[in-house]
Amino acid sequence: MATTIKQHDGQFPAQKQDCQPGKEHVMDPTPHFTNPDYKPANKLQGKVALVTGGDSGIGRAVCHYFALEGATVAFTYVKSHEDKDAQDTLQILKQTKGSDAKDPKAIPADLGFDENCERVVDEVVNTYGRIDTLVNNAAEQHKASSVEEIDEERLLRVFRTSIFSYFFMCRHSLKHMREGSSIINTTSVNAYKGNAKLLDYTATKGAIVAFTRGLALQLVSKGIRVNGVAPGPIWTPLIPASFDEEESAKFGSQVPMKRAGQPSEVAPCYVFLACNADSSYITGQVLHPNGGTVVNA
Template identity: 50%
Template structure:
């Protein structure tokens, strides 16, 4: 059985009710001052919250997004309100040449690149494994894992010792998800990518880590599930509620700044209390 998807992927934040909480909770302390961060899927959800937090901490922020122009412009406004410089770049990260162009424009604008957050994703709920369409599998992998490869490959020539790469994986990489099998599979691949690159790039002084959120209230949720599933979303977590994007963004900040200088090949778990074994 296919499950009805109310919105196109990856969803529009401005259509959500209630609106996710994306604003940082504390004043900045300059932990990213002078840095430039590129965030794919930076227009909304966890990407938006991370963009605003990075800006508050002093970073220039490049927001790469698919086609959610209204959300992207709002995030750019939020970044500028924090006193930071920003840039929005539109396009599909599943296209390698587009990733090369995103990185080129980012480096041209800000004269360098220090942090890459590979975060763009899509997911499509399907009731039965045998009903997952071939094209959906290809598209989900194209965005969720090929896009990570492409943006990191494009950025690598510009990254130097002390740079940080952070990939968004998911709790589903560890415990699966019956309705999101192809999505969970990509998130497992991202986990393996983090571990492999963490080892590979250690000699370069480039740290590679991941964040594995649990049920977080982002545009992907109403874009993926019917209203009854959305209504109960996150209620079965130990904390009894979905998390908010601004409860996840500090994990990205920790891994991006010097606070996380002894972390590589690791994953943080803002998931509402799920016990995860690696």
């Protein structure tokens, strides 16, 4: 499998999906969740990781790389909408897991509600005993040409998925985390440069940056690190599920590297931030795999 996608004139085949969450298994081409040149080093051996939105895209790649590094992995997905992708990811993790790791787990849940997040955390802890790394990655985005198009129902839905869930998951996970644990939040380059077409989504990503910085200060005395990753244009199911055919075809061509990134190019950032041997002196920070866009981070 190639490290990056083979594109002609910086374009993907035109495609559109009619509902969210998007589906990875119908994308053309399928996003790359792994890179054969990656060399695992048991950086997360013996650790338990929980990844929200882990069935596809960046979440799938993070789950896979964590498993490559020896972690036991559980992930959440949206029931009925993402069943096929979730089962595919579960099979990938079963084939990847190390001999010391326990079997992976896929948990269906709508994370926009506190009681659902509590249920997910309880299920993971009842199965594995603790949580060493929490990756908040679930997200939802919709286009809008004007703020006037964003009604209360949509705003609440996007905020529930993309920032409320981060609060709820942390709230319930922390009681099962210990010194040396880590929290990694997925934000976006849009939090730094803005996006006129994704106003509500962009607002949640800005909130995630502030949440990451504040929570890092709150937890530093407990020895729990909190960091973020702000991907640029990455080829995931969010793209054909959010944009029209022409926008999907040209996706990523605006960055200095003139192409979209792959989930496999983002996942090592999460490995780095989860591994105390690599990032023990880093908290409250954000990494920027974005194809060369310079931001004031």
